[in-house]
Amino acid sequence: MASRKRKSSLAPLHWFHRLRQRLTGRTACFIWGALFGNAVLVQTLGPWDLLTRSPESLLSERWRLVLNDARQQLRGWGQAWTDDATRLFKQRVGEWANAPEATISLPAPAASTADDSSAFAACSDQFPQRRALQPASVDALWSARALCSDGFAVLYSGRTKTPMVVVERLNRHRLQQAAGLARTDRFYADARVPGSQRADLSDYQGSGYDRGHMAAAANQYTASGMAQSFALTNMVPQDPTHNRKVWAKLEADVRKYAQRAAGDVFVYTGPLYTDAAPRMGSGQVWVPSQLFKLVYDASSQRAWAYVLPNNAQAQIQRPMDYAEFVVQTGWHLLAGLPVRAGVHTP
Template identity: 55%
Template sequence: MNLRSVAVGLSALMLFSAGAQARSLFDIVRVPLEHELHINTYSPDDPISLYSAKQQQPTFDACADSFPDEKPFDLERISVKLKPMALCSDSFAVLYSQASKTPLVVVERLNAAVLRDAKGEERTNDFYPDPRIPKSGRAELSDYRGQVQTDRGHQAPAADSPSPKAMAQSFALSNMVPQNSINNRKIWSVVEKDVRKFTQRAGGDVFVFTGPIFDEGHSTIGANKVWVPTRLFKLVYDATSQRAWAYILPNAETRIERPVDYETFVNTTGLHLLGNLPVSGSISRS
């Protein structure tokens, strides 16, 4: 496949519209979380049990609330060459590619309450191939085994997981890209921490879009030829202040750079991920 960048296949994304987030009864009456009740409804030895029947369907119906204005990506507007697929988890949504065998965009809805629940959640490190994806379109653990200076890089960070099940789901390979080890453990870790610091101070929901960019000439790993990104991005949208900014960093040992505004992000990547949502400004690195 000769793609100049995966952004070519996604550049038509105009997927969201502005609108106030409706409050529900659950914003007022707090329902105990599953881990607070000490109830486990899944088995780590059977990954499909991590997902509800609705989450096992290849649609965004089970996680529309992960997107601004609850308007998910329209798969019909994604290049068929990328073989797109919708995947839902408890705390994030994945626009997945069965061509690259990686996520294209992972979306999280974060806020201070979510991060309070996530704080102290035990990291499992139990990686697994996503059982919802046909074997012909997914990465396997063997693809990453023995790769020098290559991590299974989370797109939705494990540290954002507000429950044991969400933590377990975050280790699906459908949430991973082959990432330079130093980048993942140092620079990208700082980016993730910066986003959490901002979210903890924000007045409401913060939507985070994370994904790879595959520029022409990108490499692959493993028998399943999992695409290795040349760059990574993290776009942040504060729904309350309507500010947006993004990090775009090479997938290599590098130094952190100041975030760019949304217009620069779109011009650099071709990704119109916020569609028609109002964007009133940007922010400097916190």
């Protein structure tokens, strides 16, 4: 018959031995110091010292200074690493902030021939060679519609609740008439658009954005055209500083050029949006990231364009030619028209 294994009477001693090792392991480095003498430690270590006193309090004054120097060196390395990391981070953020945003390529509507019937029949004279844009050629997703006014034509989107493109025909005679008209400043929601597809005045209130004209009020040469230019179908949410400074100057520069031109100058103006365009107000009006203005001189057949970010830091740069504008925006607005290469600076 097998005998039962007796428990070792030394088991409690083994447990105590392991406990002692755990209690004293934290000060192993100081025990090694004690073995090499009192150069590092203030005094000979006792068991109670190891368990109750902080390790640093056991060091001599000389070695405390060495430890403090080491700490300062480590802090210096850490600060240098942090400064380098912070500088690199700011550099990367700056690069990302200045990188061009991806814009939604709005579907470019087809242009009609001079003989085509058009949704813009009542205002086809606003387009060069009466080649009006065709809303029917735009994807139904954008809910595009044609809106005619006395001094401009609007291709409007019921999805963004803003214009897609606004087209004007400017010349010396029209602008001379416009110079005598007083600005009305009577903004209103456009009843020609269904309520579910239009912006309301309340959408702009408290938004921090201006109601930015696409066809400038100062370009209107009739009283009715002036009144129509304040319809919200001619507006986009625009940064106030951008609207009142850089954009106002650009509009004035285009007027000055048109007053000097030999004939008609056609101006296409509109917004561009990022993939995640902000929405504004209860109507969820889209806020553009950029605004463009394309100028076409029918007499010289030259075209040039500006694409400006919709923010207070925007500045007017040298204009781009039509080919570059098409690449950047996806808008083939002068399709079928003679366009000479080269940039003209107004």
